[in-house]
Amino acid sequence: MTEKTSLQTTVCVVGGGPAGLVLGYLLARMGVEVTVLEKHADFLRDFRGDTVHGSTLELLRDCGIKQRFDALPQQHLQEMCINFGGESLKLGDFQGVKPFDYICLIAQWDFLNFMASEAKALPSFRLIMQCEATDIISESEQVKGVLATTPEGALEIRADLVVACDGRSSTIRKVLKLPVTNLGAPMDVLWFRLPRKETDPSGLEGRLGAGHMMVMINRGDYWQIAYLVPKGSDAQLRTQPITDFQQQVVALVPYLQERSALIRSWDEVKTLVVTVDRLQRWHVPGALLIGDAAHAMSPIGGVGINMAIQDAVAAANVIGRALQARHILDETTLTEVQNKREAGVKRMQSLQVIAQNRVISAVLRAKGKEPSVPLVLRWLARFRWFRNIPARIIGYGFGREHVDTTLFKAK
Ligand SMILES: Cc1cc2nc3c(=O)[nH]c(=O)nc-3n(C[C@H](O)[C@H](O)[C@H](O)COP(=O)(O)OP(=O)(O)OC[C@H]3O[C@@H](n4cnc5c(N)ncnc54)[C@H](O)[C@@H]3O)c2cc1C
Structure with a gap:
């Protein structure tokens, strides 16, 4: 039988999806020692969201890596149409939206490989693939790390902070038994x-x-x-x-x-399977949950990846600042992350639930009769300023976060 090995890190990120890899990269740019655990051997999983929106393009620009990102195979999307029973109507238009007037369509594995390779070039970043977190280490009612399995055997990762970025089926969420508000999906x-x-x-x-x-x-x-x-x-x-x-x-x-x-x-x-839910509390002493692990998003608008990345930016700013100023990560720090992000998440989920209940449920229930274009939409779609509103919400979300590059260490 193989022995359990252990390692120590400042921040242990569970999950190498969009939230986890971006958080790992940003913390490493801030000089924080960070270890990201990903249960799969690679990022080659199909049928994940494949969109990178304006708020993430801004982040890549601010980090000085957008030029390299732009060299990856991608398409740019500038408008969104809805076709009602054969009649097409343009309802989203990025023309004139600043600073980026498009959504980037890129295979998610290309984006994740890109973030992983940028992060691996930083000295305080470590990525462990095929490493699945199965439980937390808890001492005196404080999370002190995670237990994981790897092909080489069990691994114990002790950390000042665990950040769960392990998606909608989060193991860490289950282990912590955090109360969830389920918003449902039809x-x-x-x-x-x-x-x-x-x-x-x-x-x-x-x-x-x-x-x-x-x-x-x-x-x-x-x-x-x-x-x-x-459903x-x-x-x-x-x-x-x-x-x-x-x-x-x-x-x-x-x-x-x-x-x-x-x-x-x-x-x-x-x-x-579509799930729309959110945690009432995104943290416990020693652990924080972000991205889908804190709030699973509906696929409507394709905003989940960017919401997860916005959480990562907020978390990196707050954690990086706390570590540089006070060298501690307490409950006040973790509450600040939730406070920064929760209102934007709730607003976006509310819009998704309205669209689910008013449009999608009605269409899926309809029998025989083709839907026709509602008059008000036909009228509104004539104006670019109207078409810009959904484009701006989808591209940039609510209360967008900017990375605090003053926290970055010189390379
Ligand atoms: C049908 C559908 C379509 C969607 N389309 C889009 C879209 O077009 N655009 C968009 O922006 N969003 C879309 N979304 C939402 C989007 O996929 C998620 O919101 C987004 O991926 C969340 O990112 P994340 O990093 O929080 O979690 P995830 O992307 O789920 O990443 C979690 C990572 O953690 C790893 N992991 C899980 N458990 C463990 C563990 N115990 N130990 C170690 N690693 C672990 C997983 O392997 C994974 O790599 C869609 C969702 C659905 C359901």
């Missing part, structure tokens, strides 16, 4: 890909039909497609022949007629 999402032709529309388009809804994201030579189904209906749907599903896709997007046959089996269609 839908789950089926994800799949189909080839894209040059003659297809560009950009991002939502398609609404009677009882069906689909969002298509232009990824260059393919469409990444999210097909919304009523819990996935198992029943999968008992039908795949040809029935192909027909439902074509009913919404007729130009996919020939390509729909490329969805050969249900194995090519992944189900993502």
Whole structure:
């Protein structure tokens, strides 16, 4: 049997997703000794959100790494359309939105690999892959670190602070038994890909039909497609022949007629269970939770990654400042992170829940009748200032955080 080994660090970040890697990178830029644990061997997981919004582009610019990021394969999205039963309406427009008038569509593994390689160049950063946190170390009602498994055996990581960035199924959240407010969601999402032709529309388009809804994201030579189904209906749907599903896709997007046959089996269609929830308290003595671990976001607006990164920026500023000024990380510090981020998260989730209840539920329940464009939307969509509002909210969120680069150590 292999022996348990242990290591000591200042901040132990559990989870190498967008929140965890950005937090690790920023703390390392501030000279904080940080160890990030990621349970997988690589970042090559498909069907995660693939968007980087304006607030994150600003962060990359402020850190001086945007030029290198820009060299990665990506597409830029400048408008969002919704197609009601065949009639398309532009409802989001980034033209004129500052400082970045686009959303960047980039494979999430490219973004995570990029952040990991930038962070690895910093002396106080350590990333341990295939390292899964399974429990916390608790002494005198204070979290003192985590226990983890690795291919080499058990690992004990002792830390001044544990930051859980381990996503919506967070182990740390479960172990700490933190109370959760569940906001519910009427839908789950089926994800799949189909080839894209040059003659297809560009950009991002939502398609609404009677009882069906689909969002298509232009990824260059393919469409990444999210097909919304009523919550819990996935198992029943999968008992039908795949040809029935192909027909439902074509009913919404007729130009996919020939390509729909490329969805050969249900194995090519992944189900993502949608959860919208948030913790009432994001911290306990010695531990902080951010990103989806603190508040799972609905896929509406594709804002989850950027909300998680905004949490990471707020946490890095507060932790970096506390360590440089007072050399301690107490409950006041952790409360400050929640106070900075909670109001923005609540506002965004409220908008998502309104969209879920007023639009998505209604469309998924509708039988037979194609939805038509509400008159008020048709009128509002004529004005760019109106189309800029959803673009600004999606691109920059509420109460955006700027990294405090005065805390950065000289390289
Ligand atoms: C259907 C769907 C579509 C979405 N589309 C978009 C989109 O287009 N754009 C967008 O911005 N957001 C989207 N989101 C939301 C987005 O995926 C999340 O909000 C975002 O990834 C949260 O980032 P995170 O770093 O907090 O957590 P995650 O991205 O979940 O990262 C958590 C990381 O922790 C690791 N981990 C988990 N447990 C452990 C453990 N015990 N020990 C060590 N490591 C662990 C995981 O492997 C993972 O790498 C979508 C969500 C859904 C459900």
